[in-house]
Amino acid sequence: DFYSLAGAFVGFLRFGANYASFAENKELVPNGFDPLLGVDLKKLAVNDLLLGFENDPQDKDGIANRTKSMQTLEDNLLAGIVKKKDESEAEYTLKKLSAQHQLEELKRFFVESEYVRATWNTDKTAGKGNGSLSLKALPQTDLEKSVLAQSNTPSRFSAITIDPKTSSSLRVNFDLDILRIRHLKEFYASVREPMNNKIPNVKKWDKQQQEAAKDLGNKFLDMLDAGLEGKVVDGFFDAQSNGEFFTVVGAFALPSAAKMKEMIQGYPKLEKNAKVELEVETFEGVTFHKIIVDKDVSPTFSSLFGKTAIVYIGLDEKTIWFSIGHEKPDGVKAAIQKVVDQKEPVTSNRFLHYHAHLLPVIKAADIQMKGAGRETLRKNLINGLENSDDYFEITLDQKEGIVEGQMEVRVGLLTTVGKIIAEYANNNLK
Numbered sequence: 001d002f003y004s005l006a007g008a009f010v011g012f013l014r015f016g017a018n019y020a021s022f023a024e025n026k027e028l029v030p031n032g033f034d035p036l037l038g039v040d041l042k043k044l045a046v047n048d049l050l051l052g053f054e055n056d057p058q059d060k061d062g063i064a065n066r067t068k069s070m071q072t073l074e075d076n077l078l079a080g081i082v083k084k085k086d087e088s089e090a091e092y093t094l095k096k097l098s099a100q101h102q103l104e105e106l107k108r109f110f111v112e113s114e115y116v117r118a119t120w121n122t123d124k125t126a127g128k129g130n131g132s133l134s135l136k137a138l139p140q141t142d143l144e145k146s147v148l149a150q151s152n153t154p155s156r157f158s159a160i161t162i163d164p165k166t167s168s169s170l171r172v173n174f175d176l177d178i179l180r181i182r183h184l185k186e187f188y189a190s191v192r193e194p195m196n197n198k199i200p201n202v203k204k205w206d207k208q209q210q211e212a213a214k215d216l217g218n219k220f221l222d223m224l225d226a227g228l229e230g231k232v233v234d235g236f237f238d239a240q241s242n243g244e245f246f247t248v249v250g251a252f253a254l255p256s257a258a259k260m261k262e263m264i265q266g267y268p269k270l271e272k273n274a275k276v277e278l279e280v281e282t283f284e285g286v287t288f289h290k291i292i293v294d295k296d297v298s299p300t301f302s303s304l305f306g307k308t309a310i311v312y313i314g315l316d317e318k319t320i321w322f323s324i325g326h327e328k329p330d331g332v333k334a335a336i337q338k339v340v341d342q343k344e345p346v347t348s349n350r351f352l353h354y355h356a357h358l359l360p361v362i363k364a365a366d367i368q369m370k371g372a373g374r375e376t377l378r379k380n381l382i383n384g385l386e387n388s389d390d391y392f393e394i395t396l397d398q399k400e401g402i403v404e405g406q407m408e409v410r411v412g413l414l415t416t417v418g419k420i421i422a423e424y425a426n427n428n429l430k
Contacts, residue, residue: 002026007080009073024069052117053110057138063111070107077103090193097190101183108179109135112143122414127389129414133396133405142179149175150398154345156253156319157236159338167246168239168356173348176231188225192218204296205270212269219263226256230318241360245306247325249332257320264289264313271296283333284340286314286321299367304360355393358413359385380420388412 003013005022013022014029023029055062081099083092109116114136122129137144155173162169176184199205199213230253237250261278268274273295280290293309301309305325312329314321314336323332339345359382366378389410396405 002029007076010076024072046121047119048122049120050117051119052115053113054115055111055113055138057114063138063141066111067107070110074100074103074107088194088197090190090197094187094190094194097186101187104179104183108143112138112141114138127411129409131405131407131409133403133407135403136401142177144401146175146177146179147398147403148401149177150351150396150403151347151349153232153234154347155234156345157234157251157335157339158345158348159342160236160335162236162353162355163238164355166238166355167241167360169237169354170250171236171350171353172233173351174233175351176228176233181228181231184228185225188221192221209270209272212266216263216266216270219259219266223254223256223259223263226259227254230255241357245325246304246360247323247331248305249323249326249335251314251319251321251332251335253319255318257315257318260313260315260320261289264291267291280312281329283314283329284336286316286319286336288312288314288321288329300364303364303367349397349399350395351398352394352396354395355391357390358392359390377420380423381416384416384419385412388415 005011005013009022011022011024012026012029013020014031016031019034021030055066078096078100081096083089087095115134117132117134119132120129121131135147137147151173153173153175155171157171158173160171162171195217196214199210199217202210202213205213232253235250235252237248239246239248264276265278268276271293273293275292277290277292279287281288289312291309291311291313294307297307297309310325310327312321312323312326312332314323314329314332321332321336323329326332362378362381362385366375366382389412391408391410392413393408394405395407396403398404
């Protein structure tokens, strides 16, 4: 009853007692393994779905053994990524690097977690589904340092609380550890060549615009790379809809924010119909610049904000503020005033909070991804959400070294995704 496994996972598999067990070494594969042994069945019964794993903190060799096992899996998976015929060397390198980064994150979670638990429950009466996540790292590990760093640094925007009435809102204050900073630096370095190589394929741009696109793209990556000195992703945005178009107010803390002015100055070289007005006003130390594009606005942008694009970008030494779709930057100025009035930012257990009505986002993505495949999937999502509750919310908190996550999905998205899965199963799994 043994099966030899090859490919990404090399080892042995065995069936017994209605379950399949596998391990790297044949002698470690149990016979008649009961996965419910030691599980609190009462807790299991109250959840529609319960997933997770645990690592014994008392197992002295556990980290070393899991690291060795996961490294073998990572090596096998990376070896399976091959270069396509129409793929450049730079694109292939970026693809493989992105996979490597994801596997390194996965490896750390699997090797250095004491436990990870996820649940899902669907409440038909309330018309929504709720998910939860709980993660605790093993002591004295890099993952524990990463977890404890969350909710430790006050957000510059802690005075700007999330408004449940907005169409879409984000609050994030995520500390970056050494691993993630390395990943981002490697990504910024590797994405440049593929980005520059694709620019000549944009037919609507002439030579001057193509050069401007390369210049702006590389300056933007330079700014992001330099911003890693702050070791945190700290920002917010609020999007509001009038039923047809959106307006947005937001900001992100960035030590290299001043570099944005040079990009604003060069923007008309890329979009020749853009009108740039520098230093239109100053408010509480923030200098505002104005960009207006009322011709040849991209379809994605016009679907969200209308055919005339008005953007205000406010800069100080360490923050980029922005307002999109407003005639005047009054909304973002009100946010700045809240930050100024607070004097000292405060810490919060919550390091991520996002909520949104997803239909407008999916519609915009459909326009942006036209011709990129999966049109039927996007159309099915749009049709299913047109006259239904499309609300989605997710939060992440860190309390006493444990990350707790919550997710809520309303009936429109639940039923639409359910129908898509059922249709796929009916067509492909006969």
